[in-house]
Every structure is written in structure tokens, then in C-alpha cells.
Amino acid sequence: MNKLFLISFLFFCQLGWSQNSEKEDLQNLIEDFFEAFHAQDSKALRNFAHPEIKMQSVAIDAEGNTTLSTEEYTTFLKSIASIPETTKFEEQLHGFEININDMIANVSIPYSFFINNELSHCGVNTFQLMKSKGEWKIIYLVDTRSKLGCE
Incomplete structure (x- = not known):
């Protein structure tokens, strides 16, 4: 009975450690994504x-209506690469909530977006990722954008 308990305990400890390692990997991946974003590195x-x-944004328009927009990832890459060097932009991340379920994961991150050191808007980024051949890839990115409630 003690051997069974010990084996079970070690197995569950390994699962917990593995999950934490995966969470660290996902956080590092998202941080690297934003490093490339700030460097305008479309490759x-x-x-x-x-x-x-797939990419979408949920925003509140000037009349207070909630809108949904969809953008092709290639269009997003072109728009990032075309930002003039004179324009400074920064997306500050405010923590990570990471959920993993086998081969898929969800990473949710509140953020504040600054253009030339002035707050433009804030919201939440939600990344959906898929693990294939041992590698995580972003399959869906949706964000919210609002000028309300930003600090």
C-alpha cells in the first residue's frame, strides 16, 4: 500500500511540475511574440x-456600441512592419492567466497600449494555441480595445 501511495505521489508531482514548465514555456513564447512585435520583426x-x-478585435465605438472586426494575419504583419521609426509604440502586459488542456492552451493578458508614450487604449489579449509536433503555435488571437477604464 505504501509503495502504491509513493508511486502515485511521485506521478502527480511530475504532472504538476510538467504543467508549470509548460506554463513557463507559453509565457516565454508570448513574451517573445511581443518582443518581436515591438521590434517590428514580421518574420x-x-x-x-x-x-x-485567425485574428479578431472587440471594441467599443464612439457611440458606445460593441463592434467585432476581423483582420488577416498577413495584413497585421504588414501594418506592424510599416509603422514609421519615428513612432514609438509599446504594449505593456499586466500578468498572465494560462490554461492548458493537453494539446491546446489559452493565454489571457490584460494590457495597456502606448503610442509615443501616451496611453492610446487598454484591453485584454487572448491567445489560443495548439501544440503540434512538440511546438506551440498561435491559432487564434482576439483582443479587446477600449479607452474606458484605463489607468
């Missing part, structure tokens, strides 16, 4: 994403 950004990635 690196492309490598983080699955070829069939």
Missing part, C-alpha cells in the same frame, strides 16, 4: 503563428 511574428491563424 519572427510569422513563426509564432500557425498558417491558419
Whole structure:
């Protein structure tokens, strides 16, 4: 009975450690994504994403209506690469909530977005990722954008 308990205990400890390691890997991947984003490195950004990635944004318009927009990832990459060097932009991340379920994961991150050191908007990024051949790839990215409630 003691051997069974010990084996079970060690197995569950390994699972817990493995889950924490996966969470660290996912956080590092997202941090690397934003490092490439700030560097306007469209090649690196492309490598983080699955070829069939989907992108959407949920925003509140001037009349207070909630809107949904969809953007092709290639359009996003072109727009990032075309930002003039004179424009400074920074997306500050405010923590990570990471959930893993076998071969898929969800990473949710509140953020504040600054243009030329002035707060532009804030919201939450939600990344959906898929693990294939031992590698995590972003398959869906949705964010919220609002000027309300930003600090």
C-alpha cells in the first residue's frame, strides 16, 4: 500500500511540475511574440503563428456600441512592419492567466497600449494555441480595445 501511495505521489508531482514548465514555456513564447512585435520583426511574428491563424478585435465605438472586426494575419504583419521609426509604440502586459488542456492552451493578458508614450487604449489579449509536433503555435488571437477604464 505504501509503495502504491509513493508511486502515485511521485506521478502527480511530475504532472504538476510538467504543467508549470509548460506554463513557463507559453509565457516565454508570448513574451517573445511581443518582443518581436515591438521590434517590428514580421518574420519572427510569422513563426509564432500557425498558417491558419485567425485574428479578431472587440471594441467599443464612439457611440458606445460593441463592434467585432476581423483582420488577416498577413495584413497585421504588414501594418506592424510599416509603422514609421519615428513612432514609438509599446504594449505593456499586466500578468498572465494560462490554461492548458493537453494539446491546446489559452493565454489571457490584460494590457495597456502606448503610442509615443501616451496611453492610446487598454484591453485584454487572448491567445489560443495548439501544440503540434512538440511546438506551440498561435491559432487564434482576439483582443479587446477600449479607452474606458484605463489607468
